[in-house]
Amino acid sequence: MQTKQRGSQVKISDKFWRRYMDIVRDEVIPYQWEALNDRIEGAEPSHAVENFRIAAGDTEGEYHGFVFQDSDIAKWIEAVAYSLVSDPNPELEKTVDDLIALIGRAQQKDGYLNTYFTVKEPDARWTNLRDQHELYSGGHMIEAAVAYFEATGKRELLDIMVRFAEYVDSVFGGGEGKIKGYDGHQEIELALVKLAETTGEDKYLKLSKFFIDERGRHPHFFDQEAESRGDTKPFWYYGHEYSQSHLPVREQKEAVGHSVRAVYMYSAMADLAVKTGDESLAEACKTLWENVTNRQMYITAGIGSSAFGESFSFDYDLPNDTSYTETCASIGLVFWAKRMLNLDKNAKYADVMERALYNGTISGMDLDGKKFFYVNPLEVWPKACTRHDHGHVKSVRQKWFNCACCPPNLARLVASIGKYIYTRSENELFINLYMGNAAEFEFGDEKVKITQETNYPWDQNVKMIISTTNLVEFTLGLRMPGWCRKAQLTVNGEHIDVEDVLKDGYIYLKRQWKDGDTVELALSMPVERIKAHPQVRENAGKVALQRGPIVYCIEEVDNGPNLPNIFLPKSSDTEMFFDSSLLGGVTIIKAQANRTDGSNWGQQLYTFDEQKFESTTITAIPYFAWCNREPGEMLVWINETL
């Protein structure tokens, strides 16, 4: 089952996502361009564009920024490309064209492209793959090139990156004199798959597979490389787990190390498994998927519970207040999920994808697109953020980051949201996400348009209308969300029993579709009290409120301080209201709860006296929208009492 559709074939009309796309177009993209050009007052200069100017010889100066500063430029171009598809903007396109020309001038004669090494360490190319992100930055620029070509048909950046890829192919590989290595930060692997798709060149697929196959072999490439450099310092992390190179990828059963690296690699593995039919790779992907999503994932689809190394820790270790749960990691989980759907017709991947999209990814941005979280905790006590071991947790979103990976990553995700809705195989069309959009597909010679109408995620009803000139036979696979206990389905008003046609989370509707056919799905959406696996000791005795795909939280601004003192009785009814004036329009949840009454406490810290409680009404809001009003405490997992 392989994705064929392009973003260009999907037009988003969805109220929820269109608002984010507008923000990305109107706020994030312009702001980031200013940031990349060091024109934001009070912010540390990015120097990313200036680095290219220096590398191009347009100006003189020193390199500044991280070694992977180029990737900020790449992610910005990629986001712009997706945005141009839905919202043409000749002026912006001209800016990108000029930037691409600059990139072209910064490329070396042999095809090499990396401003850090070109400007700062021209003799040190490929001497420290472990730490220096050379192929990582190149990978992001390939993704940008592919996206910009698909959006505009313009080949210039694609040609630049083809030259780069050709050069990389001449340097890395199994042949005599080539480097048998790989990058410390996976990214080129999935980028090369995209390049192969777009150019039709299998060579890039093979190069991607080389990097994946080589990873984790012994003797270890990073050790050999360090020895060649005369670098005797022990690696700062526990080991090569950091970059998932501790074992050959097919032998990896548990997600370890830096979580973004991990999911980027798993994405490439899934791609390669689909493209090459490699069963062992497919198996490894499925094993790792189960480990991540059933053992190491927060309810928000945040992943990476440890700040040290921005990494996975171990099964069921999911602290709520010190989690790392980087925005980029949840974004990477979306990338991976999308690819797993090509590998395996199972809606569980789409469940996780949806969980990430409506929770742990967009929580990384405020509702105005002006401030960002790098770390997305599930419990925040602002005062505790002064603790050294909470140093990574911010209680309010920040304007921009020194290491600015998350905002542009989020921008490219949101701008390309249309790419995640559908999965195609020859005779099947799977609908993974419900959102207002119109998309076109070809079945044989027939063009079919599908229009979704819904007020998802706030409303349970989704209407899907088929437009086609002629009758066309194909199977429509509607995702039955994992969070949904009961769905009502009609086709042209005729009831269909979902259970009868449900398989692996998809409702299969195989028929000859005609123009105007209308599928109506009602996904029962009560407030659910979610419990975590008993091994997740952080959440013992607690519940999280979820409605549809939306995970809820309680905030101090609605509920007063000291949120852990709130206890939600099992018997307490929950009510929900859509509040169009709140947080851009969200459904809120209200419930009767009890709160420890501190008024009878004197100065003493401990007592044998009975605790008193007072009744209170709690208000829960969608997690993604937290911290958009008065800053304060936030809590996802709420104590429950009998």
Place this chain on the structure above:
Amino acid sequence: MQTKQRGSQVKISDKFWRRYMDIVRDEVIPYQWEALNDRIEGAEPSHAVENFRIAAGDTEGEYHGFVFQDSDIAKWIEAVAYSLVSDPNPELEKTVDDLIALIGRAQQKDGYLNTYFTVKEPDARWTNLRDQHELYSGGHMIEAAVAYFEATGKRELLDIMVRFAEYVDSVFGGGEGKIKGYDGHQEIELALVKLAETTGEDKYLKLSKFFIDERGRHPHFFDQEAESRGDTKPFWYYGHEYSQSHLPVREQKEAVGHSVRAVYMYSAMADLAVKTGDESLAEACKTLWENVTNRQMYITAGIGSSAFGESFSFDYDLPNDTSYTETCASIGLVFWAKRMLNLDKNAKYADVMERALYNGTISGMDLDGKKFFYVNPLEVWPKACTRHDHGHVKSVRQKWFNCACCPPNLARLVASIGKYIYTRSENELFINLYMGNAAEFEFGDEKVKITQETNYPWDQNVKMIISTTNLVEFTLGLRMPGWCRKAQLTVNGEHIDVEDVLKDGYIYLKRQWKDGDTVELALSMPVERIKAHPQVRENAGKVALQRGPIVYCIEEVDNGPNLPNIFLPKSSDTEMFFDSSLLGGVTIIKAQANRTDGSNWGQQLYTFDEQKFESTTITAIPYFAWCNREPGEMLVWINETL
């Protein structure tokens, strides 16, 4: 109210404490002597004795160890001194005498004594008070000298340290050309008070007061000192809070920074407030006491909730699993509490002292005196100790530490336990701790002996018998423990209503005492469910079991894994049993509880299905005795349900 009695006047017969004293005598002291002499196979050499040999010119070599390595020698001598009082040992005394002779040879002509600077940086004396512990190490040696003099009457070490103190007095102070500074690690301050007491020399009291008064003044001594050194590196901690020198001590309202430094300083402040009648210093002590004990202290009397800087964090921030709660800090809290009792006739200080003695101090040592905890957490999931932010938490006691401050500190505390039982003023004798002992006091010309008979802390009955030749009038103040709801009191069989004679936690019995007078106190000791202040969010919805002064915990070895999944119903009765064969003889607690039934869980991490529970009987043991059987999880604060 001033302590006059010496340890030599109290003979301990108490079963509970005598066992620890025997362990210190038979295990800890001999083992530490081997360790200090680098004779422990497999352990990193301490080099502490060798450093003295090199400094003395007895041998040649390099200095090794921490800058404060000398203090390990000092604490060992101090512990031996206390031990010799109760258990004379001529051979051990000879060893100490030889060691003292060596110390004398290592002392410089001008009185200076510090092997680090003598051997390694002879020209750098007093150039980095902030970091180098020169006066700290000297302070410990003064304490050792005083203790050894009191135990044996031998003056040699006392004379050495008097020479040192004279030299320090010539270097530091307000006079022209003197250093207006103080040590980064407080200790000399309280040591100088002891030296003043023992020698009768007020000069040392004044010097101690100089260090206390000077601390925290601006411009800041450590900044000036750093500037003189040409040291431009920013201090690694948040600021001078680390060493409680951010403000003049009288302006400090909250405990901050390194917790051991803090309580050593507060101890000296309390001493000076008593000795000099300094009201502002007394007030500062009381304010800081309330802050520490009502806002920043664990139920075990552990203090210092942050690993970074081994420090206090802020009010009500008491995480159970990442606490630092260093053994030495709880020991320091005992030192401080004892001194507060001299300042203020209030049993609340003794309550905390007792809490520390029966919980957070002795938890630092196993029941055989062979392994030690530096960090005493209240919740341990061994697997989580692999997390980087739990790196300081060990799930099992360690044989010895590279920085070996805690074991000898515990040794000197246990060996001198008799010093903590009573507080004297001219006509009053306060009994702060109940334990089997016989102690002698003088009231006017009369000698009075008090014998306590009890099986405390396991049994509620304490019998106190007066022995005197003549009638003697004084007030006996019996502590009514804060944990006790109801006490029964008789004098010579005659009932006395406790409430009538209770003031600030003491039961006042003023009378003419005659030989054979017998006071019997029964302190009601049911199992109590203790709740923490609602601001302690870690403990919301949880209770700790306590009986008498003993805080309980549940361990995996008795209760299986995943302890946070245990819920103790409010209605559940608790039963207790004394088990003489368990953990050296302890009272255990049993209660019916519920445990999350994980058997209906499949692979999924989150579910909307109802949680099931199974009934279980939990067994709780005294916290101090945890980790003396099979290693595993441990938990103090247990979830409670309706």
